[in-house]
């Protein structure tokens with residue numbers, strides 16, 4: 001199961017990175033709205049673009065985000081993800 005999660009995350013991230021060159025600044029306007037919509041929905045499809053919602057963990061909290069709508073296709077730095085990506 002862990003491996004499947006890894007594969008799913010990796011695929012999502014690679015997709016997002018591949019698309020990042022096409023992301024325009026105007027898209028950032030939708031950022032906050034999207035943040036509300038994806039909260040608590042890690043692994044589900046983004047209601048805006050259909051990409052898989054990712055999660056970043058901090059020492060005392062975590063947040064969910066859509067890599068396409070909210071970071072211009074770049075995954076946020078996350079210790080767990082960074083480990084996966086090596």
Ligand SMILES: [Zn+2]
Pocket residue numbers: 034046047048049050051066067068069070
């Ligand atoms: Zn999205």
